[in-house]
Amino acid sequence: MQPLIFYMEFELLKTDPASKARAGKITTDHGVIETPIFMPVGTVASVKGVHQTELKQEINPDIILGNTYHLYLRPKTEILKKAGGLHKFMNWDRNILTDSGGYQVYSLSGRRKIKEEGVKFKSHIDGSYHVFTPENVMEIQREIGADIIMAFDECTPYPCDYNYAKRSMHMTHRWLDRCIKHFAETPPLYGYDQTLFPIVQGSTYKDLRRQSAEYIASRNAEGNAIGGLSVGEPAEEMYAMTEVVTEILPEEKPRYLMGVGTPINILENIALGIDMFDCVMPTRNARNGMLFTAHGTINIKNKKWADDFSPIDDMGITFVDTQYSKAYVRHLFTVNEMLGKQIATIHNLGFYLWLVREARKHILAGDFRTWKDMMVKQMDKRL
Numbered sequence: 458m459q460p461l462i463f464y465m466e467f468e469l470l471k472t473d474p475a476s477k478a479r480a481g482k483i484t485t486d487h488g489v490i491e492t493p494i495f496m497p498v499g500t501v502a503s504v505k506g507v508h509q510t511e512l513k514q515e516i517n518p519d520i521i522l523g524n525t526y527h528l529y530l531r532p533k534t535e536i537l538k539k540a541g542g543l544h545k546f547m548n549w550d551r552n553i554l555t556d557s558g559g560y561q562v563y564s565l566s567g568r569r570k571i572k573e574e575g576v577k578f579k580s581h582i583d584g585s586y587h588v589f590t591p592e593n594v595m596e597i598q599r600e601i602g603a604d605i606i607m608a609f610d611e612c613t614p615y616p617c618d619y620n621y622a623k624r625s626m627h628m629t630h631r632w633l634d635r636c637i638k639h640f641a642e643t644p645p646l647y648g649y650d651q652t653l654f655p656i657v658q659g660s661t662y663k664d665l666r667r668q669s670a671e672y673i674a675s676r677n678a679e680g681n682a683i684g685g686l687s688v689g690e691p692a693e694e695m696y697a698m699t700e701v702v703t704e705i706l707p708e709e710k711p712r713y714l715m716g717v718g719t720p721i722n723i724l725e726n727i728a729l730g731i732d733m734f735d736c737v738m739p740t741r742n743a744r745n746g747m748l749f750t751a752h753g754t755i756n757i758k759n760k761k762w763a764d765d766f767s768p769i770d771d772m773g774i775t776f777v778d779t780q781y782s783k784a785y786v787r788h789l790f791t792v793n794e795m796l797g798k799q800i801a802t803i804h805n806l807g808f809y810l811w812l813v814r815e816a817r818k819h820i821l822a823g824d825f826r827t828w829k830d831m832m833v834k835q836m837d838k839r840l
C-alpha cells in the first residue's frame with residue numbers, strides 16, 4: 458500500500474521517562490493541535506449549549522469533533538456544501554475531526570443491517586432508509602470538510618464472541634482499503650487538506666488487537682485510531698487493549714482513542730501512549746448535573762448543595778467556576794433552567810481541557826507519572 462501523501466505534520470516533543478505518555482504537536486491547515494488533546498463533541502455542528510466565543514476564549518480547544526451520521530441526516534451535506542463546509546457553517550476556524558458513522562449506526566441496533574458492501578440503516582429522525590459504504594462515507598466527509606476524517610469501521614459490542622470479533626475485524630480492514638482507495642480518488646473541496654485516520658478493532662482479544670494494529674500500521678496513515686473500547690468492558694480490560702495496540706502503532710504518528718472517557722480513563726490512557734481523546738461524557742453528564750473536578754465528581758442536583766454558596770470550583774479554570782455558586786447552579790437544575798446546563802457544560806469542558814493541558818505540562822517537565830498517580834487517587838471520589 459502506498460503511503461498517504463502528507464496532509465498533516467506530527468512532531469513528538471517528549472516521552473515521559475516513567476510511562477509511555479507523550480507530548481506532541483499536530484499541524485494542519487487549520488492550525489496547531491497540542492497533544493495530548495481532548496476534543497469536545499459537537500455532534501450536530503454545535504458543542505451543545507456553548508457559544509463559539511465561550512468555546513474559544515474559555516475552553517479553548519485546538520480541535521472539536523463532528524459526526525458524519527448526524528450531519529448527513531441534518532442539515533445534509535447539500536447545505537454544508539453551499540455554506541462552504543462545516544467550519545464556515547458553524548463559524549469555527551480551528552480544527553475539526555469527523556467520526557465516520559461507523560459507531561453511530563451500530564448504536565442503532567435493530568435499525569440497521571451490516572453487509573460486506575456497507576450498512577443499511579433507518580434514520581432515527583424519520584425512519585427513512587439510507588446506506589453507508591466506505592466509499593460514500595469518504596465522499597460525505599469530504600463534503601463536511603473536516604481536517605481529520607475517520608475510516609468506516611464496525612465497532613463490536615461488549616461482550617463479543619471471538620469468531621464474530623475476528624470476522625468483523627477483517628471486514629473493517631477490507632473497508633479500510635476501500636476507504637483509502639476512494640479517499641485518494643476524491644479531491645478536497647474547500648482549498649485545504651484533509652487526512653484519513655484508520656481504526657484498530659478486535660474487541661477484547663489481545664491476538665486480534667495485535668493483528669489489527671499491525672494491519673492498520675501497515676496502511677501508513679498520518680495518524681491512527683483505536684475503536685471498539687469503552688463499550689462496557691471493565692477499565693482494566695480497556696487499558697490492557699490500549700497497551701497491546703500502542704506497542705505496535707508507530708511512535709511518530711498520533712494515536713486517537715475513540716469515545717474515552719472519564720478523567721481517570723484519560724490520564725491512564727495518556728500513560729499508555731494515547732494522544733487524542735473525545736467523549737460525550739463532559740457535555741452529556743453536565744446536562745444531567747454531574748460536574749467533574751480535580752477532587753472528584755459532584756452531583757449538583759443533590760440536596761446537600763442547596764445552601765452551599767461557595768464557587769462551583771475554586772480552581773477557577775473558566776469564568777463559570779467563580780461567578781456562580783453551587784447553591785445557585787443546583788437551583789437552576791431544580792427549576793430546569795437551561796442556564797444550569799450551560800454552566801455545567803462550560804465547567805466540565807474547561808476541566809477536561811485543563812486536565813490534558815496539565816498532563817502535557819507534566820510530560821514536558823518529566824514528572825507525569827507521579828502527577829498522574831496523585832490525580833487519579835484524588836479524582837476517584839464522589840463529593
Ligand code: PRF
Binds near residue numbers: 608610
Ligand atoms: N468506531 C468509530 N467511532 C467510535 C468508536 C468506534 O469503535 C468508539 C468506541 N468507543 C467511539 N466512537 N468509528
